[in-house]
Amino acid sequence: MKKTFKLEDLDCANCAAKMETAINKLEGVKKATVSFMTQKMTIEAEDDRFDEVVQAAVKCISRVEPDCRVILK
Amino acid sequence: MTRKQKKTLLRIVLAALLLVAAALLPAEGLWKALAFAVPWLVIGYDVLWDAVRGIAHGQVFDEKFLMAVATIGAFAVGEYPEAAAVMLFYQIGEWFQSIAVGRSRKSIAALMDIRPEFAVVLRDGQEEEVDPEEVSVGETILIRPGDRIPLDGTVLEGQSSLNTAALTGESLPVDVAPGDRVVSGSINMTGVLQVRAESAYEDSTVARILELVENSAEKKARVESFITRFARWYTPCVVIGALLLALLPPLFVGNWGEWIHRALIFLVVSCPCALVVSVPLSFFGGIGGASRVGILIKGANDLETLAKVDTVAFDKTGTLTRGVFQVDAVHPKELTADALLDIAAAAESRSNHPVAESIVAAHGGHIDPARLGAVRELAGMGLEAEVDGEIFYVGNGKLMAQVGADWHECHLPGTVVHIARGREYLGHIVINDQLKPDAREAIAALKRLGVKQSVLLTGDRQKVAEAVAKELGVDDLRAELLPGQKVEEVERLLQSGAKLAFVGDGINDAPVLARADVGIAMGAMGSDAAIESADVVLMDDKPSRLPLAVKIARKTMRIVRENIGFALAVKFVILALGALGIADMWLAVFGDVGVLILAILNAMRCMLPVE
Numbered sequence: 001m002k003k004t005f006k007l008e009d010l011d012c013a014n015c016a017a018k019m020e021t022a023i024n025k026l027e028g029v030k031k032a033t034v035s036f037m038t039q040k041m042t043i044e045a046e047d048d049r050f051d052e053v054v055q056a057a058v059k060c061i062s063r064v065e066p067d068c069r070v071i072l073k
Numbered sequence: 074m075t076r077k078q079k080k081t082l083l084r085i086v087l088a089a090l091l092l093v094a095a096a097l098l099p100a101e102g103l104w105k106a107l108a109f110a111v112p113w114l115v116i117g118y119d120v121l122w123d124a125v126r127g128i129a130h131g132q133v134f135d136e137k138f139l140m141a142v143a144t145i146g147a148f149a150v151g152e153y154p155e156a157a158a159v160m161l162f163y164q165i166g167e168w169f170q171s172i173a174v175g176r177s178r179k180s181i182a183a184l185m186d187i188r189p190e191f192a193v194v195l196r197d198g199q200e201e202e203v204d205p206e207e208v209s210v211g212e213t214i215l216i217r218p219g220d221r222i223p224l225d226g227t228v229l230e231g232q233s234s235l236n237t238a239a240l241t242g243e244s245l246p247v248d249v250a251p252g253d254r255v256v257s258g259s260i261n262m263t264g265v266l267q268v269r270a271e272s273a274y275e276d277s278t279v280a281r282i283l284e285l286v287e288n289s290a291e292k293k294a295r296v297e298s299f300i301t302r303f304a305r306w307y308t309p310c311v312v313i314g315a316l317l318l319a320l321l322p323p324l325f326v327g328n329w330g331e332w333i334h335r336a337l338i339f340l341v342v343s344c345p346c347a348l349v350v351s352v353p354l355s356f357f358g359g360i361g362g363a364s365r366v367g368i369l370i371k372g373a374n375d376l377e378t379l380a381k382v383d384t385v386a387f388d389k390t391g392t393l394t395r396g397v398f399q400v401d402a403v404h405p406k407e408l409t410a411d412a413l414l415d416i417a418a419a420a421e422s423r424s425n426h427p428v429a430e431s432i433v434a435a436h437g438g439h440i441d442p443a444r445l446g447a448v449r450e451l452a453g454m455g456l457e458a459e460v461d462g463e464i465f466y467v468g469n470g471k472l473m474a475q476v477g478a479d480w481h482e483c484h485l486p487g488t489v490v491h492i493a494r495g496r497e498y499l500g501h502i503v504i505n506d507q508l509k510p511d512a513r514e515a516i517a518a519l520k521r522l523g524v525k526q527s528v529l530l531t532g533d534r535q536k537v538a539e540a541v542a543k544e545l546g547v548d549d550l551r552a553e554l555l556p557g558q559k560v561e562e563v564e565r566l567l568q569s570g571a572k573l574a575f576v577g578d579g580i581n582d583a584p585v586l587a588r589a590d591v592g593i594a595m596g597a598m599g600s601d602a603a604i605e606s607a608d609v610v611l612m613d614d615k616p617s618r619l620p621l622a623v624k625i626a627r628k629t630m631r632i633v634r635e636n637i638g639f640a641l642a643v644k645f646v647i648l649a650l651g652a653l654g655i656a657d658m659w660l661a662v663f664g665d666v667g668v669l670i671l672a673i674l675n676a677m678r679c680m681l682p683v684e
Contacts, residue, residue, distance in 0.1 A: 009077060011170075011171050012136070012167065012346065012350075013174075013346060013349040013353065014304060014344065014349045017301045017304060017305075033291045033293075035291070035353070036350065036353060037177075037178065037353050037354065037357040039178070042288075042291055063130045063132065064132065064135075066123060066126055067077075
């Protein structure tokens, strides 16, 4: 499954790169991109673990940039 | 500006005023430190707080942490104004970055502002305004002047001009009448149209284009991944360098304060921000600027490859030629040209073969249907038709040979239609696909850009291909290729080490488009297959967009290289000068924030139109 999330207040490009590295290291993630330009995160992960992966990704993001919020639809 | 950006701006102004006030204050010693600590805290409290949180999470090389350490260190060695100023400029840089990126994102979104807001559907004779996503295929939609066409479809009623500039970059309006296809995203300008919806919103041209542009950030260029990897090493290395500089030399030569000061300079330039933000910003701008002129580039990696292309292979029909047949010459034996054309047009008037249509179109006048009697199709040869009570044969050389007419080949290339009255040969008509008006110029422009080789790959006959290649100035050609052989030719070119772009009309070239380094689909408005399989989509069917695409790609790559070179050079020079004790804190701030701002401004040039 592949899904895109909007990120709010993602303020630095280096942070986006760090988030991307961290999320890609998470278990169950096939491919993740965090785009500073479009302020969007795309996660491709196994279907049955998807929600779990997204939760972990949100944690990664707030660890790198505490102000940045993920809009979960 | 967002609320956060406004708030930061306010803090920047306030901190700047407080900093000036502190500088004017005649305080000394601890009081002076306190006076400068006020602006430092006003501008930097969130940085300090994030730094603390960062450490709690084990983020040692976090830039906020490093800024905190650098400024606290500056206080420790008695450089109070510098401490506050470093923090202030750091925040200015961050603020600027946020504004610049927000602005480019918005202007690119505006370029791509093709999303239809609503659709007016006719349901049981009533007009109903709904979301385009709620319209089903087969429903009739009403489009008023000024409205955006919400879905791809066919005109049922009404005539109008459409503005397709947002899709193709072409400012000339397109006239449509009943039976014509309209493409979602274009704007209806003059008349009211009733259109039968032929695709659901998510399959419509406009939805596909938007998806493509939005996802382009996912496909990163090699240089982008390289910079991200570099950034991951750069910061730790500089920080370790700072530690060594602060600890090792003083063990031998003493003077701790001086060496710590030099180490702080390292920390200030340890952020790779300028590189990390300017590279994706450049690509984003380049892709956005290209989409404004109807060139859709699917990813930064494709833009990177496009800049390096040295060989371009072209499909012929529909790519360099219009794919529309037209009569080139009429060679009668004894009759007048008009009389020969009249007979041929009458004989072909019931056929809908493109060649037949071109003959009828060339005739131009009215053909009385009563003139044409019985018609017999002769598969693979032509037809036997009764015109004005006489039997005529219209077809290829094989047909002429079979009826025993005294025919001959034509010296002109193209499709030749021979005509005989019974066994008497009357002459022939030469029909050719027409070259696109800008095809020749496009190939010349590619040559001027340094593209080494252009190759024509076509399924058409050798003689026709040779004529086209000569006319256009194409270097090489392979004719009479079956679709599978086109892939083989592309493979062969790739093996010879070429950076190959293949340009096709995208309808039956999908495997070739996929195999080339860059697959470019042309005239792709409304063609799903092309948008799927190509890396670059030229919305227009003009070959001259191709050199433009290459120019945009090269300009973007040049800006990316400029930024990388400039940022790295400045940072390394400052590191060197800092280690030697020549650079001061102010220079280091320039190395961080100044470089960041200059790199961003340079990157924003990618969005500007290329002549």
